[in-house]
Amino acid sequence: MDETFPDKQLLVSAGKKEDLQVDTECASGGIWKCKYCNLEEYYDYKGMKPPFAKHLKMLEDCYIIKDPFSISSKCEVLVLGANCSICKCSCCMECSIYYYKRFCKSCAIKNSHCFPSKLNDKIKQLNDK
Amino acid sequence: MKKHNDFRKSHQDDTDYFRHNHKKNKSEEKSRYTGEKNYRSKYDKKTEYSEDRTENHGNYTSHKYKNHREKMYSKHEAGTSKEDDYFSKRRPRESPEDTESEFTYTMYKHDLNKIFSSYPLIQDTNEFWQFVKKYELIEKKKNVSPNKTTKVGLNSIGIPEEYNRTHCLNFTLNYKDDELFINVPESRQLTTEKLKKFKEIIIIYMDFKQKEKFQKLKKLRNDQANLPVAQYKNQIVEAVKNERVVIIAGDTGCGKSTQVPQYLYQANFGKIACTQPRRLACIALAKRVAYESLNENRNEVGYQIRFEKQRNQDTKITFITEGLLLRQVSGESGISQYDVVILDEVHERHLHGDFLLGIMKCILHQRSDIKLVLMSATINIELFSNYFSQEDVKVLQVPGRLFPIQLIYRPVMVVDKYSKTERFNPSPYIQIMQIIDKTYPSTEKGDLLIFLSGMSEITAVVDAAKEYCKKENNWIVLPLHSTLSIADQDKVFGYAPEGVRKCIVSTNIAETSLTIDGIRFVIDSGKVKEMSYDPNCKMQRLKEFWISKASADQRKGRSGRCGPGVCYRLYAAEDYSSFEKFSTPELQRVPLDSSLLQMIAMGLPDPRKFPFIEPPPAESIENSILSLKEHGALTENEKLTSIGKTLSRLPVDITIGKMLIMGSLFHQVEPVLSLAAALSVQTPFTNKAYRDKECETSRKNLESDHGDPITLLNAYKEWLEVKHANIGEVRSGSSSSKKWCRRRGLEEQRFYEMTKLRTQFKDLLEDCKLLQSSDVNSEMTSSERIMRHGELKLLRSLKRTYKQNDSRKRKQLKIDEDSIEIEDEKDDGIDIKDVEFRMKNDYSKVSSLVTASSACSYKDLMMLKLILCSGLYPQFAVADEFNYCKSMNEQLFHTKVKPFVALHPMSFFGNHHEVLHLAESDISEILGFKSKTPISAKHQLLTYLSLLETTKPYLVNTLRIPAAQTLLLFSQEIDTNYTFTTIVCDSWLSLDFPTPDTGAILLLKAANLRQQWDNLLNIRLGEKVKLEEENIDELEYELSKGLVEFMHTSVPYTIKRLLVADLKSIYVGCGENATVIEPNPFSLDFECVPHEKKGGIRVNKIITYDCLIASDWSDKVACEMMEVEWNCKTCDFCGVLTTIEKLQHISRCNRNRKIDEAEKKSYVPPEKKKNDVPYECSICQKVLYLAPTEILKHQKQHSQ
């Protein structure tokens, strides 16, 4: 890992800190809960462009927190879950499947015939969790 | 290797591209002792804070970089194209023809890494490249022809009908390709196609990491929910809402320590303090709770311990040591900063914990809004609930998780206990290891924990156990005790390889303090070595005791935490039934001086009335009060003095605190700070330093023949010098100071502690206004500042590397459990202690530390010794009169209350007792004076830091001091005869000064110096009106000059220890010799009063004149005096005077001289201020020193 990296950053952006809050305002913060496993967490941001991880672009609206496990100074995220594209319920990463869109556990099972056959096993597994 | 398999296997089910590793263990988690690779599951089970040892996430410094980086990336915002576009762009187009078979991305690792140094995509590049390798391998094996993408429509639920694995990814990178690869050098092989493909690999890897992280979160939440305490969450929250005091009783492993603070935090109880008896537990719990509440990068969970603070205004949960909370509560900050106070592990009954209980009980009456939660093991709950019965108290019991334990009593015969050499016999322990080996197949996992009483027993068993398993190699033997370094302590949490058991040989530290998982067997010796305290002679005793029933049960319980266990007790069931129910609380076996002083300073009028949960012996309190009076912390009426007030603020022993205060009076404070710090930590000298020949030779030059404290200071100074000389070595890994310490048998950790403690002392003295704050950095030149900036940058990056490697190392252990290896495991060789030291101390700081820690010139050393004595008094010892003809081991000393004490074998004088003997040339003869003890000007005493009894009572940390001078300066009671030829100090030591007037003059000097010293002290502590700084300086200069001169006075005398019987026959008794001395040469303003017991007359608070029965010699001296004329050295007086008349004359002469001197000086107005200017007033015909405005005022005066 390049150790000089953070310092370089420091020089580039020295003195400008405040202006990042702007776009987070609309979708930041709250309690989120998975409908299926009851996982309940505070999320930092909901949406597609997490302001604290500009290198990522989500392809769906996600509930995101700053990576709580990361010890380095890198801006990593942890995606908790998203809303089901069919029933709109909120579901975590494990109680749902993503294929082009988010499908919660029960919607995925209900519509399993519509998924490519390669995903069959994975959909079946959703039930075991 | 296994990792490869895992990647491959994952890939076989294609859709789940890289299945998470952690999953396959599910089945193993159930069986404990049967499975082959099941040890992971054991450790995976949630325990209170064992996880801290496998994952380290604490990084509080990383925070600040985030904002900067976020800013940096904001410019990329516009960098994404539309989804369709995106997919078509990254569609791989390469055909087999244009793929050169040799091509791998790894070949371009260096070039491609440029991406990661510009964009924060991947944390662990090594892991990523391994991933790439596996990925390529699998792709090749599969021989995939890349997804042919034919345009297909979306189906009924709106997804593309044809499968494409990229659709499984719910995110992409926010960069255009050319942007992402801008820093990658162009090359023939790295075509646009290849780069696009590479981008895809990055995304797949990131997705894999996302899933890994999410599973980690889920597992964490599941583990939390599975803790026994989790079922009581609502009950606990409700109870705390409704009651003032809640007691939560649950055994270790129920999760109360980690969960309860979180429950209360989630229920919005405001600021929460949670105490721990141990520092390490504070740090570990704070880390754990921060981790569990996903709070590591914020400050809502913090800790505060003696040397470290990790909290700020945002901190909601603070883990704090009992001692520190006690300080906060009794200090200015008070308890008001907290809404809930949780006292954890109250059953351990530590000193500060017990005091906190009492204080909290008082506070509950004062503050209606504060909540108190007590958490304890299920030991003696009634005691606590009864104690709070008048407050609203609710008791909640949380059952622990305990498996059945087979209990086997195997008493050791007395003959077996110690082998012939009187050494501890380890064979009963080895026999049980044999039994375990025979009875339980090695495929059945489970480690062994042995409880022993002390270090030497541990060493004996560890050695024997290592010998025993030499052949089979089926045991890993690990000692565990509090003096081990943290790194060594951590080893007990590591995992033993297949078929190997850990054998942890521990003191009672593993009873409740440390929780080690995977223990199946416990051997309990039934013994504990505990410090007890004799308040009469202030002696600590390290003695072996039988443990209590509560302890025995705790020890047993350790074997049943993870599955059914076996506990071997090396004592009989009858022994067990004779054990005490509970262990003796610390309060009953330690000195209470500091704690009581703190309570008094807090406003407790009578320490005897403190609401102790179980009061200590009354004797112990009385002795402490007496001792506080001796130190001048309390007045005779038990009111706090100004020195007492200051002492109560210093978190150290009274003796050390007093040293610091006295040190700050003189310009001597720097070495005193170092010395006080050195005396407050465990000694860095290990056994090896004294036993190993090589160590002994190399540490020789550190020794000071003045004694251990100076030797200690020398060692610290030299260590600093090594640090100083090698300031540039930062990168070289193992630091030279480490080697320096190893060669001399020194424990380097202690020096780091000294440095930290020293800083803390300095801050405290500045806080107490005893020291002016100094800012070293301001003295740096700009080039130095730049250098330092660069150095700090390097140090910070080293620290970061260390943390990353550290966490990876631990993670690797975790992966190890999954039988997955990550190669490239090498020691980073970073000495983190060194790095931290250098971050805090730059070159100039170390350099000033070196100077500050030297006791170089003789004058300084004498002052240093005096300051030490002022703290240590009455801890003085006198040599036995027959020492001169005895061997090293037979050297004996006597303190006032404890006769016959030995020199510690690991001390300077313990090895060089001859330094303390009088040389033939130092002994003088005086005609006609008969004495059993020699006459000399060179008698010495020892002052010592502590008395410790192990096999016999020892003096610890001794320093030699001139006897008569020191006694006259510090004794609280000094009695004399008519001619001052005999002076008795503290009814303990009798000094005979055969030469006429010598004793008298020495005593008069001492009395004057003591008065000056008191005076200076009172000024500095703000008792008296503040003088101008220069006048204080002058006072100080004069005093220290006087003291040093005094200490070097050469007067021949004898020294004799008085026995109780002697005391009955030396005093003239009440009413005798009660003639008032007028004027009083010892103190002008002290009104002489007869002494009500001894007779004679008290001439100041300490000295009683003419209360000793005159000896023949004294009578002879008195007669001769009437025949000899005396010349005053100051004036030209000449005449026949008695001794007391001479003293009266001398003190009058001195006073006159001082007045003269003062008059000579008086042309400089005493009230000169900074901006005053000389002003010659023509009317007054004087030079006045006035401020410009005052000059105007002065002129106005004349014009009126």
Ligand SMILES: [Zn+2]
């Ligand atoms: Zn879920």
Ligand SMILES: [Zn+2]
């Ligand atoms: Zn749904």
